Amino acid sequence: MSENRFNPMxxxxxxxxxxxxxxxxxxxxxxxxxxxxxxxxxxxxxxxGQNDPTAHAEIVALRLAGQRLGSPRLVNCDLYVTLExxxxxxxxxxxxxxxRLYFAAFDVKGGGVDHGxxxxxxxxxxxxxxxIGGVREREAAELLKAFFKERR
Amino acid sequence: MSENRFNPMxxxxxxxxxxxxxxxxxxxxxxxxxxxxxxxxxxxxxxxGQNDPTAHAEIVALRLAGQRLGSPRLVNCDLYVTLExxxxxxxxxxxxxxxRLYFAAFDVKGGGVDHGxxxxxxxxxxxxxxxIGGVREREAAELLKAFFKERR
Numbered sequence: 001m002s003e004n005r006f007n008p009m010x011x012x013x014x015x016x017x018x019x020x021x022x023x024x025x026x027x028x029x030x031x032x033x034x035x036x037x038x039x040x041x042x043x044x045x046x047x048x049g050q051n052d053p054t055a056h057a058e059i060v061a062l063r064l065a066g067q068r069l070g071s072p073r074l075v076n077c078d079l080y081v082t083l084e085x086x087x088x089x090x091x092x093x094x095x096x097x098x099x100r101l102y103f104a105a106f107d108v109k110g111g112g113v114d115h116g117x118x119x120x121x122x123x124x125x126x127x128x129x130x131x132i133g134g135v136r137e138r139e140a141a142e143l144l145k146a147f148f149k150e151r152r
Numbered sequence: 153m154s155e156n157r158f159n160p161m162x163x164x165x166x167x168x169x170x171x172x173x174x175x176x177x178x179x180x181x182x183x184x185x186x187x188x189x190x191x192x193x194x195x196x197x198x199x200x201g202q203n204d205p206t207a208h209a210e211i212v213a214l215r216l217a218g219q220r221l222g223s224p225r226l227v228n229c230d231l232y233v234t235l236e237x238x239x240x241x242x243x244x245x246x247x248x249x250x251x252r253l254y255f256a257a258f259d260v261k262g263g264g265v266d267h268g269x270x271x272x273x274x275x276x277x278x279x280x281x282x283x284i285g286g287v288r289e290r291e292a293a294e295l296l297k298a299f300f301k302e303r304r
Contacts, residue, residue: 071203087271087274096205122269123268
């Protein structure tokens with residue numbers, strides 16, 4: 001298995017670090033065309049910068065990729081994110097028809113994929129992406145831990 | 153009890169009808185400053201118009217109200233919407249700290265408040281708005297039913 005498929009996660013980490021520099025919680029997301037490998041969108045959290053309670057990295061990236069493709073359905077696209085998506089983002093990922101979801105750290109307190117409502121397992125969820133969790137898990141968890149420690 | 157508190161629902165219905173005219177699923181949402189009664193944001197679905205899988209009426213309204221208030225937290229604000237919010241929108245409503253949620257029709261298939269993951273009852277959900285469902289329920293359900301019937 002090539003390491004190349006995890007290069008988008010590196011870009012997601014760079015977005016997370018850029019978000020931290022803006023005073024946002026350090027989370028980054030990248031959307032890739034799964035057929036060509038082309039990066040369609042890369043974003044970090046923008047909640048405070050945009051005064052937008054919905055501006056998690058994943059939502060911002062889904063919005064950008066939809067505009068770029070000219071469709072709200074991101075067929076054959078994969079999403080990489082440094083933290084397990086929350087229920088809002090997980091449901092948005094299902095609506096966008098994301099093919100594969102790669103995430104780094106697990107989120108016991110706020111996650112919505114492996115934790116909480118486990119959105120993709122709900123009977124009201126009509127699309128289930130393939131999910132690969134724990135990619136560079138420790139690194140992502142440490143990035144978040146350091147951020148919240150500084151904040152206290 | 154005055155009827156005035158339900159006037160924002162009339163505005164939400166007007167947004168739903170405007171969304172239908174644009175070819176979107178007819179759902180509308182309004183956010184009101186609960187102290188002054190001022191309408192901060194009114195929106196209908198914009199999924200196809202914006203190529204944005206996240207552009208449900210509630211998300212668009214939350215985004216507009218956050219920009220208007222200059223904060224991602226909509227403290228003391230109430231949200232009126234013509235359909236029970238989906239899990240994505242319910243979680244966004246919790247993140248925004250919405251005080252009261254009024255919705256019209258119930259959504260057995262896609263809802264996330266009284267149905268599916270019942271987002272506000274999840275241990276991973278850290279804010280629970282007061283919820284009043286079924287306001288002008290039949291009217292909202294008929295609006296949606298007529299739309300989907302035309303589409304078939």
